[in-house]
Amino acid sequence: MAEEPIQLDALGASGAYRSRRRQTVEDVAGSPVAELTLVPGLFVGRTMKALHRARTLPAPERIAALARAGSLFAEGVFDGLGPAGYRRTVSRVSGVPVSVVAEAAAAISEAAGTAGETAYAAKPAAAVSDWRSPETTKGSAVWTRRGDVFAVHAAGNHPGPHSLWLEALALGYRVAVRPSRREPFTPHRLVLALREAGFGPDHVALLPTDHGTADAILRDADLGLAYGGDDVVAKYAGSGVLPQGPGRSKILVTADTDWRAHLDTIVASVAHQGGVACINATSVLVEGDPAPLAEALAERLATLPTLPPEDEGAVLSAQPVDSARALEKHLLSRAAGTTAWLGGDGVVEELPGGGAVLRPAVHQVAEAGAEQHRVELPFPCVWVGPWSPSDGVGPLRDSLVLTVMTEQDALVDELVAEPSISNVYRGDHPTYWIRPGVPHDGYLGEFLMRTKTVIRD
Template identity: 70%
Template sequence: MGRGLISLEALGAHGTFRARNRMAVSDVSGTPVAELSLVPRLYVTRSMAAMHRAHTLPLAERIAALTRAARLFTEGVIGGLTFNEYERVVSRVSGVPIGVVREAAAAVADSAKQAGSTAFEARPAGAVGDWRDPLTREGRAVWTRRGDVFAVHAAGNHPGPHGLWLEALALGYRVAVRPSRREPFTPHRLITALRAAGFGEDHVALLPTDHDAADELLRRSDLGMVYGGDEVVRKYAGTNVLPQGPGRSKILITRDRDWRDHLDTIVGSIGDQGGVACINATAVFVEGDPAPVAEAIAERLADLPSLPPEDEKAVLPVQPAESARAIEAFVLGRAAGLRAWLGDEGLVEELGDGSAVLRPAVYQLDRPDAEQAGIEVPFPCVWVAPWSRANGIAPLRGTLVLTAITGDDELVDRLLDEPTISNVYHGDHPTYWIRPGVPHDGYLGEFLMRTKTVIRD
C-alpha cells in the first residue's frame, strides 16, 4: 500500500485495535484510499463479552452524549478528516453523489440530536418509561429493553441508515457495528464521535470482520439488525435478528388523477438520492395506458448528466466499471423483450478513470404482476406497468413505501390494511420523504422493547 492511506482501525470494547489482517478500501476508480482493520473471531467474542458486562448510562447522560456526538460528527476533525473531507471520501468510495452524501450525513447528525425523543415514539400510550413513575403504584405497563447488547451488520450503499441504530443507544442498549467494507467511513466517524461525547468503549464499538467472524457478532448479541437482499430476509425472518431487505417502493396512479400534475414527484421518487436508496421508487403502476407516463419519465431522466460522484452537479451513482457492467448485463437480461423507453442503448457511461456512471433506465411492462416489477437495482431503474381495479392490491405487495396518487379513500384503506406494505403516502408525496420520529419499516423500538406490568407499594 502506498503512503497517505487513511487508517480505519477497529474500535473495540478495550480501545482502538490495529489488526494484522487489513483490507484495502478503494474508490470507484480502483485506487486504494484507506486500510480497514479486520478483527478475528476471538476479538469479537471478547469485545461482546465486555459489552455484556458494561452498565448502561442513565437516560439523561445518554441523551446529552448523543447531542454532543452530533456536533462532533459534523464539526470535528476525526481520524484526520474534516467533515468536508469525510464527505468527499465517502462519495468517491461509495459512488453516491456528493450532494446526496452531504444530505445523508446531515440527517445522521440530526438523528443523533433527536434520538432522545424519536426513540421513544414507539412506546405504547399506556406504558411508562420507569418503574419509579407514580402511576405504577396503581399498576402500569413499563417499557423495558428485551436485552442489553444490539449488533448491526451495516449497509454500505448510503450513509443514511446509520441514523437508525442511534435509537438503540438512546434506549439504553450497548451497540456493536460491523461496517460495510464498501463504506466504513460513516460508522467509524460516528462511533469515534460517540465515544468522545461520553459513551464508553464498551458501550459502542466498531468491529470490522471477515465473513467467517461476522456471525459471531450476532451470536454474541441479544438482538441484531442486518441489511441485505432477499436471502438475508429469509434467513433471519422470525429470529432475534431484524432483517432490513430491499424496499421495492412503488407509485400507484389511478384514473381519477392526472399524472402530468404529479410528474415531478414521480421522477423525483425514482431519481432522488441517486436512485440507490430503498425508498426510491422502482415501479410505477398506472390505471390506464402506461406508455405516456413511461415516455414522460424517460424524457426527464435522460437529461441527467454523467459526472464523477464528487462533482457538485452529480446526481447519478458511479461504480467501478466492471461492477457497473455486471449490473447492466443483469438488467438488460431481465428486460429482454420489453419496451425500453430509456436504456435500450446501454446503461453504462465510463468516465475514463476505471469508473462508470449507471444511467437511468425506463421499461414498460405489459401486466402488473410481471416479475420485473419486483427488481430493485442501485440506480434509477423503473418498471412502468398497467394496473386495474380487477388486479387488486396483489401486485403492490412487498413494498416499503407506496405513494398512492388517488382520490379513492377505500383503496387507501385497503393499502393500509395490507401487512406487506410498510408505509402509505396518499397524494403528491415522493417515496423518499422521511423524517426523524416516523417509522421507516416500523419503529425500531417495536423490535428492541417490550412491556412488563409493574405494581408497587
C-alpha cells in the first residue's frame, strides 16, 4: 500500500495554511512524496504586512531561541518525520546523497546555535551593537539594520544554504522564505523548529508560491536573498536583493608545486558532497602540461560507486531520468572540441528503482581562457587546462573559491586583491573548506547592516 503524501502547509502569520492549489513533490524515481501548498499573492501580501508590523525580539531572546531551534531541527519530529526520516526523504527527493544531507543538517543545527556569534562577526571593530552602550556617551558608531523584513528565495540543490539566513534572524530581521519546490522539506522543518523555539509566526514565515507570485515576496521585503544562475545574478545585481549565483570555484597549481602530492585534495574538491555545491571545484588549471593531472583525476573519479541517493554508501547525486539526460546533453554540447578523459560518451547511469546517477566527467581544454571554465554543472564535472604566468589573473576571475598551490607570494597578493575572487585558499586546502564565523561570499551582515553615529548625554 502506497504511503499517503506528506502535507507541507504554508506557514503564514496566522499559522499553518493549506490551499486547494498544491504542487506534488516527487522523488527522483517519479513517485509522489508530498503535496506542497502554493499560496496566492493576497496571502503573501497579508503575511509580509504582518512581518513588517511585528516587533523584533530583544537580542538575548532571539539568540536563545535560535539555539533551541538548532537542537529541535536536529532532534525533533516535524511533518511526521524524525531525524532519520527527514534525511532519507530529502535524499530521495533532491537526489543528494543521504550522508551529505546528514552533514548539511548538522551544519544547519550548528549554525543556529552559533548565529549569535557568526552574525556579529561582520560588525566593524569601532562600532557597538546598541545605542545604550557606554561608548555612545562620547559618540560612537552603532551597527544597525538596513530594514526589518528579509526575504529568501531558497535553493533546492543542497540543504546547506539554509544555514545562512539564520544570521538575519540573529540580527533582528523578520524573515520570509520561499522554499524551492524541488526540496521544501528542510526550510519547512527549520521554520517549524524556529516557531517552536520561540519565534512568533509573524517573525518567520514559509511562503511556497508559483513563479508568478514569487517576486512579490522580494518586492514586499526591505532586503532579499535569491539563489539561481547567471540570469538571477543579472536580474538583481545592484538592487536590494543579494544574488547568489554559480560558484565557478577553481584550483591553480603552479610549476613550483607537485600536484601529485595534492591529488587527494584536488579529487575531493571536485567530488565532495556529490559535486552539487558552488564550492566544488569546476576548473583545475596547471602550469605546464595538464594531461597527466587530467588522467589522474579521471582514474580516481571513475572508481566512485553508483548507488541510490538514500544508500549510506552513496557519494554521487541523482536526478529524475529526464533531467539527468538533459544535463548530459548540455555537457556533451559544451564539451565539443575538448579532450574527454572521463564522461565523453555520457554521464548518466540509470538506477534499477528509478532515477539516474550523474557520474563524473573530466575534460581537458586547450587554453586558460577556454569558455568551458564558466560551465558549472551539479555533479563532479571538471575542466582541466593549462595556465602560464602570461595568462595572469584573468582566467581565475569570477571564482567563489580559488585554491592556489604555489610558492609565489606575489601571485597570492594579486589573487587576494582581485575583487571577483571571493575566497583564496593557499596550499593544501580543498575548495569546500568552510567553518562558522568566516565569510562564504562576504559576510551576510555586510549586506544587512550599516553603521550610524550616535552621541547621547
